[in-house]
Amino acid sequence: MAEQTVRGSCLCKSVRYEVSTPFTRFGHCYCSRCRKATGGVRSTNIAVPIAQFRWTQGEDLIKRFDLPEAKSFARQICANCNCPIPHASRDGQRVIVPAGTLDDVPPGKPSAHGHWSSRVSWAEINESDLPCTD
Numbered sequence: 001m002a003e004q005t006v007r008g009s010c011l012c013k014s015v016r017y018e019v020s021t022p023f024t025r026f027g028h029c030y031c032s033r034c035r036k037a038t039g040g041v042r043s044t045n046i047a048v049p050i051a052q053f054r055w056t057q058g059e060d061l062i063k064r065f066d067l068p069e070a071k072s073f074a075r076q077i078c079a080n081c082n083c084p085i086p087h088a089s090r091d092g093q094r095v096i097v098p099a100g101t102l103d104d105v106p107p108g109k110p111s112a113h114g115h116w117s118s119r120v121s122w123a124e125i126n127e128s129d130l131p132c133t134d
């Protein structure tokens, strides 16, 4: 498959980025940290090697938070609109991209419901379409 580049941005469009395929991971996560981080019932993230990601605008607005008690959980936002934006893993090897911040349609679909057993009881999502993992 030919390499494809998809673009994304924050809510106010000050921060913009590009990410290239192939994706290492593209999936939903229902863990409690992702619920807090997104304010929704799940996150949907894409992971890529760091070489496949670049900021194209607004890098100076990026604000990072590393959850102290977590091994790797982190979050980055645009300091102007507070929208979640991609962040590098703590080891600097990967970038985690919140899929909802993409402006282009990514190739493929999420492949799994991660931390499915941690979901809230009111998450009305049909799990039959994808494998559920913990």
Ligand SMILES: [Zn+2]
Pocket (backbone or CB within 6 Å): 010, 011, 012, 013, 014, 015, 078, 079, 080, 081, 082, 083
């Ligand atoms: Zn913004």
Ligand SMILES: [Zn+2]
Pocket (backbone or CB within 6 Å): 029, 030, 031, 032, 033, 034, 035, 043, 115
């Ligand atoms: Zn999670």
